[in-house]
Amino acid sequence: MTIPQPLPEPVFLDRAPGDATGVIIPAHGDALREDGAAWLTAAFRRFGSLGEDNHVARIDRFERCPGGSTGAKFLLDVEYARSAPGLHTALFVKFSRDFADRRRDHPGRYEMASEAPFMALARQPGFPVAVAEPLFADYEQATGTGIVITERIAFGQTVDGRTIEQHRAKTLDFQTMDDPLPYYRATVTALARLAGAHRAGRLSPDIDACFPWNPTTGSADAIRQGKAGLQAELAYARSFVERAPQHFPAPVRAPAFLDRLHSEAMMVLDRQQAVQAYLTGNPGMIALNHWNAHIDNAFFWREGAAVLRCGFIDWGRVGQITLGAALWGGLSAAHHAIWDDHLDDLLGLFVEEYRSGGGPTITAAELENHLMVHIAAMGVARVLAFPEIIAFRLPGIFEASGPRDPAVLAIEPARNCLHVLTVFLKLWEGRGLGERVARLG
Numbered sequence: 194m195t196i197p198q199p200l201p202e203p204v205f206l207d208r209a210p211g212d213a214t215g216v217i218i219p220a221h222g223d224a225l226r227e228d229g230a231a232w233l234t235a236a237f238r239r240f241g242s243l244g245e246d247n248h249v250a251r252i253d254r255f256e257r258c259p260g261g262s263t264g265a266k267f268l269l270d271v272e273y274a275r276s277a278p279g280l281h282t283a284l285f286v287k288f289s290r291d292f293a294d295r296r297r298d299h300p301g302r303y304e305m306a307s308e309a310p311f312m313a314l315a316r317q318p319g320f321p322v323a324v325a326e327p328l329f330a331d332y333e334q335a336t337g338t339g340i341v342i343t344e345r346i347a348f349g350q351t352v353d354g355r356t357i358e359q360h361r362a363k364t365l366d367f368q369t370m371d372d373p374l375p376y377y378r379a380t381v382t383a384l385a386r387l388a389g390a391h392r393a394g395r396l397s398p399d400i401d402a403c404f405p406w407n408p409t410t411g412s413a414d415a416i417r418q419g420k421a422g423l424q425a426e427l428a429y430a431r432s433f434v435e436r437a438p439q440h441f442p443a444p445v446r447a448p449a450f451l452d453r454l455h456s457e458a459m460m461v462l463d464r465q466q467a468v469q470a471y472l473t474g475n476p477g478m479i480a481l482n483h484w485n486a487h488i489d490n491a492f493f494w495r496e497g498a499a500v501l502r503c504g505f506i507d508w509g510r511v512g513q514i515t516l517g518a519a520l521w522g523g524l525s526a527a528h529h530a531i532w533d534d535h536l537d538d539l540l541g542l543f544v545e546e547y548r549s550g551g552g553p554t555i556t557a558a559e560l561e562n563h564l565m566v567h568i569a570a571m572g573v574a575r576v577l578a579f580p581e582i583i584a585f586r587l588p589g590i591f592e593a594s595g596p597r598d599p600a601v602l603a604i605e606p607a608r609n610c611l612h613v614l615t616v617f618l619k620l621w622e623g624r625g626l627g628e629r630v631a632r633l634g
Contacts, residue, residue: 202295203290203291203292203295203298203299204336205292206220206336206338207219207220207221207224208220208224209333209335209336209338210333211309211331211332211333211339212331212332212333212334213309213310213313213331213332214236214239214240214331215239216235216236216239216329216331218236218331218333218338218339218340219232219288219340220288220290220292220338220340221265221288221290221292222255222257222265222267222286222288225255225267225286225340226252226255229252230248230249230250230251230252230271231249233249233252233271233329233342234248234249236328236329236342237249237328237329239329240313240327240328240329240330241316242316242326242327242328242329243273243280243328246275247273247274247275247277247280248273248274249271249272249273249274250271250272250273250274251271251272252269252270252271253270253271253272254268254269254270255267255268255269255270256268258285261287261297261507262297262301263289263291263297263301263302263304263305263509264287264288264289264290264291264297264298264301264302264305265287265288265290265291265293265297266285266286266287266288267285267286268283268284268285268286268345269284269285269286269342269345270282270283270284271284278353279353281326281328281344281345283344283345283347284328284342284343284344284345285325285342285343285344285345285346286340286341286342287305287340287341287342288339288340289301289302289303289304289305289332289337289338289339289340290302290337290338290339299337301509302337302338302339303337304509304510305332305337305339305341305509306332306334306337306339307403307404307508307509307510307511307512308330308332308339308341308508308509308510308511309330309331309332309339309341310330310332310403310404311404311508311511312324312327312330312341312343312508313327313330314396314397314403315327315508317396317397320396321386321387321389321390321395321396321550322383322384322386322387322504322505323383323492323502323503323504323505324343324504324505324506324508325343325344325345325346325492325504325506326343326344327341327342327343328342328343328344329341329342330342343506346360346492346506348360348492355494356494356495357492357493357494358492358493358494360489360492361376361488361489361491362488362489362605363487363488363489363526363609364526364608364609364612364613365602365608366488366527366528366531367528367597373527373528373530373531374530374531374535375501376488376491376493376501376503377523377524377527377531377535377539378501378539378542379491379493379501379502379503380486380488380491380503380523380524381520381523381524381539381542381543381546382503382542382543382546383486383502383503383504383505384482384483384486384519384520384523384543385542385543385544385545385546385547385550385552386546386547386550387480387481387482387483388480388481388482388516388519388547388550388552389480389546389547389548389549389550389551389552390550390551391480391481391482391513391552392477392480392547392551392552392553393550393551393552394551395551396481400481400513404481404511404512404513405512405513406479406513407512407513408469408473410510410512411473411479411512411513411514411515411518412469412472412473412514412515412517412518412567412570413468413469413472413515413517413518413567413570413571413574414570414571414574414575415465415469415574416461416462416465416570416573416574417574418462420459420462423458423459423462423573423577424459426577426578426581427454427455427458427459427577429580429581430577430580431451431454431455433580433583433584434446434451434580434618435451436591437590437591437593439593439594439595440590440593440595440596440601440611440615441615441618442615442619444619444622444623445615445618445619445621445622450622453627454618454621454622454627456627457621457626457627457628457630457631458573458577458627460627460630460631461569461570461573461627461630462573464630464631464633465570467630467633467634468566468569468570468630468633469570470633471563471566471633471634472515472517472563472566472567472570473515475563476553477552477553477554477555478515478516478517478555478559478560478563479513479514479515479516480513480514480516480519480552481511481512481513481514482511482512482513482514482516482518482519483505483508483511483519483522483523484510484511484512484514484518484519484522485507485509485510485522486505486519486522486523487522487523487525487526488526488527490505490506490507491503491504491505491506492504492505492506515563515567516543516547516560516563516564517563517564517566517567517568518567518571520540520543520560520564521564521567521568521571524536524539525613525616525617526609526612526613526616527616529615529616529619532616532619532620533619536561537557537561540557540560540561540564541557543560544556544557544560562629565620565624565625565626565629566626566629566630566633568617568620568626569621569626569627569629569630570630572617572621572626576613576614576617579610579611579613579614580614582606582607582610583607583610583611583614586604586606586607586610587600587601587604587607590607590611596608596611596612596615
């Protein structure tokens with residue numbers, strides 16, 4: 194058993210020089226408050242989001258925003274000397290650092306290393322996916338210190354003739370939307386269009402330099418448990434399902450399936466070199482993309498009466514990733530009906546949007562197999578640990594009546610882990626994830 198090592202205490206600093214712009218950037222909220230409107234003016238001008246003939250006149254609101262897993266976040270309202278169309282006054286600030294919380298500060302601070310240059314990239318005209326408009330972003334690699342300032346998405350409001358729908362929490366599709374399918378069609382379309390634009394060379398000639406392909410971080414996580422650790426995880430997962438059968442459909446709690454899951458998961462561990470070679474071996478299955486496009490990181494609006502469109506927030510860790518990683522990151526928390534009834538249609542949609550956006554031709558069958566092998570690897574590496582997380586976050590899970598018990602729905606980490614675990618088990622049972630890994634060369 195590996196004993197977790199303590200995380201390092203954050204080394205406090207007030208400011209750091211941004212690598213891209215050279216602007217001295219505040220490292221925390223008090224520093225930004227002290228630097229004030231004058232700093233915002235200089236930073237926005239340097240980034241190209243504010244003209245030399247205008248300036249930030251004052252800060253009207255600056256308050257801590259809870260949530261997220263990395264960095265400190267704030268809501269910022271500003272006034273400009275001159276108002277102008279498209280000049281945002283309701284802003285969102287994200288720091289890479291959180292000196293008060295070592296778990297949020299390290300290693301999470303490094304997720305902004307790619308997010309800051311992506312914010313600059315996303316400002317180009319005709320960018321293929323909507324983002325919260327960036328006003329400034331920069332990062333110092335040496336200390337992992339960075340800041341991103343964007344417009345604040347106006348969830349539930351109409352701005353410039355566009356009505357943004359209410360923000361939605363993940364794994365609550367059954368409560369927050371009558372029909373989840375249009376939302377996941379919009380999500381898949383946006384992911385495919387970004388991927389296609391990258392593969393077509395329409396984003397920037399410097400993509401490979403700014404966002405280099407790294408097979409370690411761009412594909413499924415490595416399985417780090419070792420044989421003894423994985424055996425223990427599988428035993429706990431089986432015990433969890435057997436103790437809480439009310440949370441799972443009958444096929445995945447059957448003893449024969451749990452036996453098969455055990456043997457096939459151990460086989461995935463033995464074959465992980467072949468798995469990674471398959472996942473990373475086809476350049477057509479790799480593209481710049483959002484790695485965590487769950488519904489809570491998306492915003493939606495309608496074009497006309499019917500067409501639903503989607504944009505994404507929270508671009509931390511953006512980079513070149515496999516298409517399986519992008520799709521699992523966007524769909525793993527989706528309503529079960531999406532996986533049960535609509536997955537093949539969504540994969541067909543991705544393939545068509547990817548091709549029409551300039552990406553290489555792949556088939557839906559190839560993409561489906563790539564996604565399933567990715568899920569097999571990622572599930573063994575990560576999802577099999579979810580039963581312990583659920584039990585820790587919600588000790589009453591064994592007494593709860595089922596996945597829609599109010600006690601489960603109220604605890605977001607437990608609810609999310611239970612949902613993704615169930616999706617994973619259903620796919621393993623229904624789509625033969627272990628058999629696919631066994632067939633790899």
